[in-house]
Amino acid sequence: MTDAPISRLTIRRPDDWHLHLRDAEMLKGVLPHTAAHFGRAIIMPNLVPPVVTATQASYYRDRIMAALPDGMSFTPLMTLYLTEETDPADVERAHADGIATAVKLYPAGATTNSNSGVRDFDRVRPVLDKMAEIGMPLCVHGEVTDPAVDIFDREAVFIDKVLKPIRKKNPDLRVVMEHVTTQDAVDYVRDHRKNLGATITTHHLIINRNNILAGGIRPHYYCLPVAKREQHRVALVQAAVSGDPRFFLGTDSAPHTDPNKLQACGCAGVFSSINTMSCLAEVFDVAGKLKNLEQFASLSGPKFYNLPPNEDTITLVRGDVVTYPDTIQTGEGPVTVFDPGFPLHWHVED
Template sequence: MSSLKKIKIIKPDDWHVHLRDKKILKKVLRYTEMFYQRAIIMPNLNKPITNCKRAIAYKHRILQATQINHTQFEPLMTCYLTKETSLKELKYGFLQKIFIGAKLYPNKCTTNSETGINKISEIFHILELMQKIKMPLLIHAEDNNVDVDIYDREANFLETTLIPLRKKFPELKIVLEHITTKEAVAYIEESNPLYLAGTITPHHLMLNRNNMFINGIQPNLYCLPILKRKKHQNALRQAISNGSMNFFLGSDSAPHIYRNKISLFGCAGIFNAPSSLLCYITIFEEMKALKYFESFCSKNGPNFYNLPINQNTITLIKKPCKILKKINLGKDSILPFLSGETLKWSIL
């Protein structure tokens, strides 16, 4: 194990965050802006962010919820793609820097994706424009066919949708978000990092599907894409340990009210914002790969999105940090990832 006691890195960005809205937004935002200078905000609200007007209004609500001592936080907005998405609206939003990219949700694949895409061919005209203007496409890369085993949906999406799609649009910039399989790792590693990258979450690095069923069912570990076999977890850990530019930080922090997590129809999502960066450094240390930690957290993402690398820094120290047990929300609460557990690293 490393004897390093302190590490200073360029302040990271989180390239995949769910902040929700209203009272949840006001409660959870502080944990993202504590660790990250920028964050890509997912558009799958109850009323999805499908146009510039909604994106501007949502960004305003986020900035209104920022803490006084974290005024440098920058939310990066995305457009929720539907087959009715206006080409004019999308192009305007990207060129005017309202949108950093557009998000593809297969229909009913995750939270608030009921208006997502059924067939990729429905949006070929949109993807043609995006390739032309170099607008990144962010994909929840899972097959939404209910006949496909839930543990195979990512690998199946690569085979049946992504590979043909990239042959048709070879210069479309694509981010496969929250990858979970060795197949995704291998495919991304073989690809040009100018056009294909993947984000990796802390929970898919730290856990595998066994963890969901130890000491009974653990509903707070239910997420989509679902936790996979240990061989896939190991592939993700190896991917971040070799210095590849194809992978970068995307926490997929996704808060849900506790009673909705444990209800009959438990919601998919893990709220990891209070611990995500501390989880990442823990894993990099375990993998003896701390020399690549800054690149994964702070450089690979901006380079892919053609954004400047941050100037601010953040310092992490080898000091125990106990993760808060819950966040109170009136009569409700939100349980963070690793609730009540202690990690070996803290923010200075």
């Protein structure tokens, strides 16, 4: 049964369980757009150099808080970038001291600034064992990087070749499959209830691979993992609107300046922090599941991370078409805002 039509919805303040804030001038430019709507966010560590140690994570958190505009409230939840040299004792200290909430696994070469990631998964076994012992989640970029594997198949192959063996060897490890993009991933999460969750991005609920490639290449839709066939997008929507607590919001909002996107080998990433809540409300409204938006955006993520939901609320209102800027300006240059390709009637009330 679908929801009765409504034009106003108040929910607990949402959180973003997968966010790129970058650093320096880009950080200053994009952070206010997240803090305007989100109470907390899991912060990705793939800076240059990456955030590997507890000390580096602490310094990065300080830079984020220094960039937060006066009068805004926001809590960054830091992650450590997993390398083959990561010290289990340092990970344990970061967790015990409240410095890092999770550890991030990038297969080496999988995405932006991932060259320091993992090639030999046996070498990070002591870290994974320690994380399972202390209950610290592992956030996984779930793609293989074998050039023989088609880019549209990399997530499914990762599940079979990497994730299943990791979880078989260490079933107590709590894992978040980040930015899932396929029916394969949705089915895997649904079939494995213990210690497993998944984030879904705003843009993967809206675009498929035709949006990137049909009629010309649209670089502002290019992201990693790349958007897949329409059947996979539909599976993601069904998972997100279902109310299943194993699926929750992680925007993977990943700003790059337009010059870095619009070149012969452009960067992967979609910037969506500014209009995510409008986009999500539209998706859930069209599906007739608007009342499940709070579960997806505000409740399921805290439940997985053993954190309380935010106490404050936001109110979404349906009305005339709301517009967002085509780009935002940062100290590093312009960043294009995600265009969902359809009118947005929902906005967050000021």
